[in-house]
Amino acid sequence: MVFASAISFTVIQIWFWWSYYVHTKTKSSPKEAYNPPHELVVREEGIATLKDVDEINLMRKSCEISGNAHINAMRHSVNLFKQNGSVPEIEIDAILTYEITRAGCRRLAYPNVVAGGVNATCLHYDSYEDTVKEGDLVLVDSGGEYKYYASDITRTWPINGKYTKVQREIYDIVLKANKECIDIARPGTTIQVIHDHAKEVIRKGLSDIGIVNDVNDVDKFFMHNVGHWIGIDVHDCRETDRWNVILKPGHCFTIEPGIYINDKVGASEYHGIGIRIEDDIVITSDGCEVLSSFVPKELNDIEELLNDLTKIN
Numbered sequence: 291m292v293f294a295s296a297i298s299f300t301v302i303q304i305w306f307w308w309s310y311y312v313h314t315k316t317k318s319s320p321k322e323a324y325n326p327p328h329e330l331v332v333r334e335e336g337i338a339t340l341k342d343v344d345e346i347n348l349m350r351k352s353c354e355i356s357g358n359a360h361i362n363a364m365r366h367s368v369n370l371f372k373q374n375g376s377v378p379e380i381e382i383d384a385i386l387t388y389e390i391t392r393a394g395c396r397r398l399a400y401p402n403v404v405a406g407g408v409n410a411t412c413l414h415y416d417s418y419e420d421t422v423k424e425g426d427l428v429l430v431d432s433g434g435e436y437k438y439y440a441s442d443i444t445r446t447w448p449i450n451g452k453y454t455k456v457q458r459e460i461y462d463i464v465l466k467a468n469k470e471c472i473d474i475a476r477p478g479t480t481i482q483v484i485h486d487h488a489k490e491v492i493r494k495g496l497s498d499i500g501i502v503n504d505v506n507d508v509d510k511f512f513m514h515n516v517g518h519w520i521g522i523d524v525h526d527c528r529e530t531d532r533w534n535v536i537l538k539p540g541h542c543f544t545i546e547p548g549i550y551i552n553d554k555v556g557a558s559e560y561h562g563i564g565i566r567i568e569d570d571i572v573i574t575s576d577g578c579e580v581l582s583s584f585v586p587k588e589l590n591d592i593e594e595l596l597n598d599l600t601k602i603n
């Protein structure tokens with residue numbers, strides 16, 4: 291009996307030691323830090339800018355998440371304005387970050403731009419120190435990163451739900467540039483050709499309403515490039531020429547014309563208006579697919595969305 295007890299005691303001891311040993315060797319360790327493969331950003335020219343089907347699917351998902359965040363931010367911001375009479379820029383920034391990350395993006399692809407009123411004339415404005423007030427447009431440039439693939443979308447909407455006459459005039463020019471650039475984006479052309487087209491649409495539009503007289507003045511109102519490669523980095527393949535590469539199916543880049551009228555140029559009623567409309571596209575065999583096409587950009591579609599708060603969630 292004593293012998294049997296000793297045996298079972300020893301068995302229990304061995305079991306205990308073994309369990310402890312297994313536990314210490316297999317217990318869960320902290321997950322690896324989130325380290326995006328930045329080294330992949332620098333890849334050989336010609337491979338880097340062309341995305342394969344799997345990559346394009348990830349970019350499509352990234353745009354889906356970020357586009358929905360824009361739509362929800364539109365609704366929430368106007369709702370907040372109607373309740374409080376103004377909306378802090380940082381609150382819209384928070385909504386975007388919340389919507390993007392809760393939908394599956396691990397992080398933002400770049401700091402959100404949330405620029406109310408005249409702040410929209412400052413490129414890459416991300417200080418969120420002001421409030422968006424009655425009569426202001428808010429320019430939102432925001433995109434998440436889904437499984438390392440970036441999206442980069444910009445929309446500009448009126449915080450009170452309705453564009454003014456002069457805001458509509460400027461918006462129409464930017465929208466025309468955005469849509470025509472998308473129309474001409476196809477295999478065989480170049481981003482330089484697309485950029486030049488955006489510049490010409492903007493020159494003509496601003497000339498028609500008497501803001502620009504000299505063609506050389508267009509750069510004062512549209513002072514950035516029409517687009518950039520996009521992929522693992524929001525500005526993917528920085529080392530690769532963006533201007534003269536002959537476009538092929540699989541090339542992914544942004545189309546983002548804008549007009550920014552600061553207080554030093556142009557007629558005074560237009561001062562302080564900053565508008566950009568940015569989509570992400572992939573070149574296909576006969577044109578391009580707009581990955582962010584479901585995010586409203588027509589004036590009437592945006593106003594309709596902003597004034598139908600029943601869909602807020």
Ligand SMILES: [Mn+2]
Binds near residue numbers: 442544546
């Ligand atoms: Mn961009």
